Amino acid sequence: MSQRLNADRRGYYGPYGGRFVPETLMAPLEELTRAWRAARCDTAFQQEFHRYLRDLVGRPTPLYFAERLSREIGGARVYLKREDLCHTGAHKINNSLGQILLARRMGKKRVIAETGAGQHGVATAAMAAAFDMECVVYMGQVDMKRQALNVYRMREFGAKVVPVTAGQQTLKEAINEAMRDWVTNVRHTHYILGTAYGAHPYPVMVRNFQRIIGDEARRQILEKEERLPDLLIACVGGGSNAIGLFYPFLSDPAVRMLGVEAGGEGILPGKHAARFQGGSLGVLQGTRSYVLQDPYGQIELTHSVSAGLDYAAVGPEHAWLRDQGRVEYTFATDDQALDAFLRLARLEGIIPALESAHAIAAAIQRAPTLEKDKIILINLSGRGDKDVAQVAEKVTL
Numbered sequence: 469m470s471q472r473l474n475a476d477r478r479g480y481y482g483p484y485g486g487r488f489v490p491e492t493l494m495a496p497l498e499e500l501t502r503a504w505r506a507a508r509c510d511t512a513f514q515q516e517f518h519r520y521l522r523d524l525v526g527r528p529t530p531l532y533f534a535e536r537l538s539r540e541i542g543g544a545r546v547y548l549k550r551e552d553l554c555h556t557g558a559h560k561i562n563n564s565l566g567q568i569l570l571a572r573r574m575g576k577k578r579v580i581a582e583t584g585a586g587q588h589g590v591a592t593a594a595m596a597a598a599f600d601m602e603c604v605v606y607m608g609q610v611d612m613k614r615q616a617l618n619v620y621r622m623r624e625f626g627a628k629v630v631p632v633t634a635g636q637q638t639l640k641e642a643i644n645e646a647m648r649d650w651v652t653n654v655r656h657t658h659y660i661l662g663t664a665y666g667a668h669p670y671p672v673m674v675r676n677f678q679r680i681i682g683d684e685a686r687r688q689i690l691e692k693e694e695r696l697p698d699l700l701i702a703c704v705g706g707g708s709n710a711i712g713l714f715y716p717f718l719s720d721p722a723v724r725m726l727g728v729e730a731g732g733e734g735i736l737p738g739k740h741a742a743r744f745q746g747g748s749l750g751v752l753q754g755t756r757s758y759v760l761q762d763p764y765g766q767i768e769l770t771h772s773v774s775a776g777l778d779y780a781a782v783g784p785e786h787a788w789l790r791d792q793g794r795v796e797y798t799f800a801t802d803d804q805a806l807d808a809f810l811r812l813a814r815l816e817g818i819i820p821a822l823e824s825a826h827a828i829a830a831a832i833q834r835a836p837t838l839e840k841d842k843i844i845l846i847n848l849s850g851r852g853d854k855d856v857a858q859v860a861e862k863v864t865l
């Protein structure tokens with residue numbers, strides 16, 4: 469791939485990325501970067517990672533032709549990359565597994581994580597159980613109430629879930645607490661960040677653990693159709709499922725890509741989480757990227773029906789790919805996502821995560837504008853069991 473599209477050694481994608489942290493975190497981030505670079509070149513580590521991806525996570529996940537959905541919406545044919553079938557229900561576990569193996573290699577006995585909706589917390593708690601590590605998950609108190617089922621799942625895996633009561637009591641505050649814990653306990657603790665975000669090396673490292681999605685999808689579509697897809701679509705929270713799918717196709721100029729952010733109740737301050745619509749250049753939680761902020765740099769409130777997309781900043785690699793014109797970004801509103809959620813359930817017998825429903829909503833708009841011989845490949849990042857109560861509040865069936 470052209471060098472222009474990749475990060476430099478300090479983790480900069482053009483003006484985005486980097487490492488904006490207190491002095492006390494510089495040494496742990498350097499230690500992590502060195503360990504990760506060594507693991508990346510170690511065939512034994514890579515083989516171990518892929519063996520657990522197969523036997524524990526359940527990979528490769530299928531690539532499924534959504535025949536009824538395609539017929540109903542007309543135009544391009546739609547394929548679904550079934551990350552919803554991963555162990556614990558979403559793509560998050562690819563990264564949790566990779567980082568647990570890295571932590572073990574570094575001799576750490578304890579892992580910590582932040583979580584919003586709870587999917588990253590659940591995936592990390594499950595992997596900590598499997599690899600016999602102490603696990604602490606920081607979660608905003610508001611999120612703990614909204615996602616009580618996932619809190620219980622984490623505790624079943626033996627993790628300690630710590631309520632965070634600062635500020636809005638959601639994801640942003642949970643990340644702050646996790647960073648505080650990491651500084652204090654860094655000698656025996658590894659911080660498993662859940663998305664392609666934060667200080668270098670996290671954005672590049674998480675993307676590399678998630679690129680398995682795109683590597684498999686590329687092979688699978690070539691097997692089924694003997695050609696590459698015309699359009700990839702994925703939802704974008706921090707950006708890990710999207711970059712995981714997109715990355716292995718970046719050097720294929722004929723493959724177009726569309727990232728879908730949370731439009732919430734519309735693009736007005738506080739009503740959405742579409743950073744490329746209402747955001748501007750800023751620094752938040754370790755990296756420089758697009759941030760929803762007021763003219764004084766105060767972080768704006770965000771809203772989305774899907775907790776996993778409800779964050780004020782976006783991963784730096786996405787900001788760079790957008791500047792380069794390589795990936796296009798749009799948004800879907802809460803209502804469009806809810807409509808897409810039910811359409812996929814009724815047409816395909818698949819209940820998507822509300823996050824993934826944003827990608828389906830964008831496909832419902834795009835497919836009819838494309839010829840019948842075109843192919844759209846959507847990353848179905850997770851399953852919607854966790855969202856059933858949320859949907860029941862909004863829609864009467």
Ligand SMILES: *Cc1c(COP(=O)(O)O)cnc(C)c1O
Pocket residue numbers: 558559560587588662663664703704705706707708709710776777821823824849850851
């Ligand atoms: C967490 C989550 C997302 C959003 O995170 P990314 O890092 O942008 O992928 C999307 N879908 C599901 C199912 C999630 O759990």
